[in-house]
Amino acid sequence: xxxxxxxxxxxxxxxxxxxxxxxxxxxxxxxxxxxxxxxxxxxxxxxxxxxxxxxxxxxxxxxxxxxxxxxxxxxxxxxxxxxxxxxxxxxxxxxxxxxxxxxxxxxxxxxxxxxxxxxxxxxxxxxxxxxxxxxxxxxxxxxxxxxxxxxxxxxxxxxxxxxxxxxxxxxxxxxxxxxxxxxxxxxxxxxxxxxx
Amino acid sequence: xxxxxxxxxxxxxxxxxxxxxxxxxxxxxxxxxxxxxxxxxxxxxxxxxxxxxxxxxxxxxxxxxxxxxxxxxxxxxxxxxxxxxxxxxxxxxxxxxxxxxxxxxxxxxxxxxxxxxxxxxxxxxxxxxxxxxxxxxxxxxxxxxxxxxxxxxxxxxxxxxxxxxxxxxxxxxxxxxxxxxxxxxxxxxxxxxxxx
Numbered sequence: 596x597x598x599x600x601x602x603x604x605x606x607x608x609x610x611x612x613x614x615x616x617x618x619x620x621x622x623x624x625x626x627x628x629x630x631x632x633x634x635x636x637x638x639x640x641x642x643x644x645x646x647x648x649x650x651x652x653x654x655x656x657x658x659x660x661x662x663x664x665x666x667x668x669x670x671x672x673x674x675x676x677x678x679x680x681x682x683x684x685x686x687x688x689x690x691x692x693x694x695x696x697x698x699x700x701x702x703x704x705x706x707x708x709x710x711x712x713x714x715x716x717x718x719x720x721x722x723x724x725x726x727x728x729x730x731x732x733x734x735x736x737x738x739x740x741x742x743x744x745x746x747x748x749x750x751x752x753x754x755x756x757x758x759x760x761x762x763x764x765x766x767x768x769x770x771x772x773x774x775x776x777x778x779x780x781x782x783x784x785x786x787x788x789x790x791x
Numbered sequence: 792x793x794x795x796x797x798x799x800x801x802x803x804x805x806x807x808x809x810x811x812x813x814x815x816x817x818x819x820x821x822x823x824x825x826x827x828x829x830x831x832x833x834x835x836x837x838x839x840x841x842x843x844x845x846x847x848x849x850x851x852x853x854x855x856x857x858x859x860x861x862x863x864x865x866x867x868x869x870x871x872x873x874x875x876x877x878x879x880x881x882x883x884x885x886x887x888x889x890x891x892x893x894x895x896x897x898x899x900x901x902x903x904x905x906x907x908x909x910x911x912x913x914x915x916x917x918x919x920x921x922x923x924x925x926x927x928x929x930x931x932x933x934x935x936x937x938x939x940x941x942x943x944x945x946x947x948x949x950x951x952x953x954x955x956x957x958x959x960x961x962x963x964x965x966x967x968x969x970x971x972x973x974x975x976x977x978x979x980x981x982x983x984x985x986x987x
Contacts, residue, residue, distance in 0.1 A: 600962060600963070600966055602920060603962060603966060604959070604962050605920070605923050605924060605927060606911055606912060606915065606923070607911065607958065607961070607962045607965070608927050608958060609915055609923055609926060609927050609930075610816070610911045610914075611958055612927060612930040612931065612934060613809075613812055613813055613816060613930065614813055614816065614817075615857070615934060615954075616809055616813075616930050616933050616934050616937065617809055617810055617812075617813030617814075618813075618857060619934060619937035619938060619941060620806070620809060620810065620937060621810075622937075622941055623937055623940055623941055626941070661811070661814060714940075715802055715803065715806045716802060717936070717940060718806075718933055718936050718937045718940060719802065719805055719932075719933055719936065720936060721932055721935075721936055722929065722932055722933070724798060724801070726929055726932075727801050727802070727805055728801060729925060729929065730805060730926070730929040730930075730933075731801060731804050731805050731808060733918065733922055733925065733926040733929070734805075734808040734809065734812050734926075735808065736915075736917055736918055736922075737812050737914055737915055737918070737926075738808060738811060738812050738815060739917075740913070740914050740915065740916060740917055741812065741815035741816060741818075741819055741914045742815060744819055744910075744913060744914060745815060745818055745819055745822070758811075762803065762804060762807055763800070765803070766796060766799060766800050766803045767796070769803070770796055770799060
């Protein structure tokens with residue numbers, strides 16, 4: 596029996612590919628970040644704290660990373676032990692815990708961010724700008740549909756808009772942070788900066 | 792300072808989207824499979840054993856799922872405890888362990904597969920066939936590049952060809968398995984079948 600399951604085959608390939616590509620990116624990232632003794636999770640937490648502004652609350656980090664507060668709390672525990680971040684109780688509200696990046700965390704973050712950015716530039720390198728744009732638009736549609744499935748009745752447009760704004764903000768800060776010509780001039784708090 | 796980082800913004804969006812879409816799919820899958828008391832990992836192992844043929848060796852399952860043998864071994868441990876699979880030593884070579892699906896595993900697998908397949912059909916539903924095709928092709932290019940980065944010097948074409956064959960085979964068996972008109976007629980081993 597030979598049946599032409601063209602559309603089913605395409606669906607399965609799409610589903611497998613979305614998982615496979617994300618897994619491959621994770622493998623690549625683990626390799627890149629491992630050079631700086633960071634796991635991908637730890638790096639994500641450091642980036643989130645850095646770019647969304649210190650001090651950061653674990654619940655806010657969790658929301659931004661789309662993870663459960665519990666899992667972020669466990670990652671932060673390990674990061675405290677590794678000396679990458681520290682937890683400090685808020686002076687005005689003792690129930691609130693703030694997370695800060697330590698100088699050890701800062702020293703790992705900058706070269707790791709540069710290396711990660713190089714990897715992010717590398718993996719879609721065979722695709723021309725126009726194809727990248729198409730890919731982004733198609734993935735946005737899939738994301739929208741998946742969000743609707745997972746959050747029935749929720750205003751998906753508001754979620755998408757909010758994420759887009761966060762990402763634009765992240766990008767601007769990222770470029771400033773890793774660009775040799777502007778990052779030092781901007782000053783990164785605990786870092787010794789040479790003003791120009 | 793306002794700089795137009797158009798291509799950088801696109802790169803970052805692409806990278807974030809690839810992760811985000813895969814995470815959303817995982818959340819959806821967890822929800823769908825949770826209804827059948829299966830984790831996504833357990834389901835992947837059952838599917839792999841089922842479609843690549845019983846008995847399956849843990850190292851083969853690991854290779855097919857692109858995971859480490861250790862992580863698959865831990866998943867199988869938990870699945871043995873949950874009564875979903877059993878480990879049996881090979882009669883001809885005592886060093887080899889084979890994994891079989893139990894009747895409890897079989898009973899969970901079929902409805903879970905049907906529900907998962909419904910989800911796989913749902914998330915790209917707003918995209919017409921042509922767009923799905925474009926998305927698949929673009930993802931294949933990204934996958935190819937990521938594979939080259941992770942495995943420098945390895946024959947990527949051979950990996951891609953092998954995966955494509957595995958997937959085609961998986962699809963054919965999947966359709967037979969979940970299609971009400973053919974699955975019973977094919978017979979599924981331990982299942983009581985009504986021939987037509």
